[in-house]
Amino acid sequence: MSVVEVSEVIDAPPEAVWDVVANPENIPVWDHHVYEVTGVPKTGLDRGTEYRTGIKFMGARAHASAKVLEFDPGHYSKVELRGLVDGTVETWLEPLDGGKTRLRHRVDYRFKGGPIGRLAARAVQALGATVLLRRGIQAQKRQVENSGR
Secondary structure (H helix, E strand, O other), rough: EEEEEOOOOEOOOOHHHHHHHHHHHHHHOOOOOOOEEEEOOOOOOOOEEEEEEEEEOOEEEEEEEEEEEEEOOEEEEEEEEOOOOOEEEEEEEEEHHHHHHEEEEEEEEEEEOOOOOHHHHHHHHOOHHHHHHHHHHHHHHHHHHOOOO
């Protein structure tokens, strides 16, 4: 498995950051490869919640399932991914002075075999997993900071 970690300071309190990052329906805003998210309960996430994402990449489409393994609202979550990529996504929020929040993600992942998996793995390797994850966290930062205005 490969591991990537990124963090970003967001000019908003943890509650505002959590409202954005703990809503999987925002994933297409952060990652243009995700074209849909289905199965998220109206009541939001909790431990054991499962949902699906639709992913498009170079003309191919695939689905991935996600299951919330750990959930401490406003502080931490751990989500298991199964599909083209297997792994876990961990998210931490740390309150900072001045009403700011440090958002941190840790992604532990492995691409499955097959032609699409090999193609996706090569693309991630070429672009750099850290660069891709950094783009996502910066999109989250923009969404949070723009939602308060």
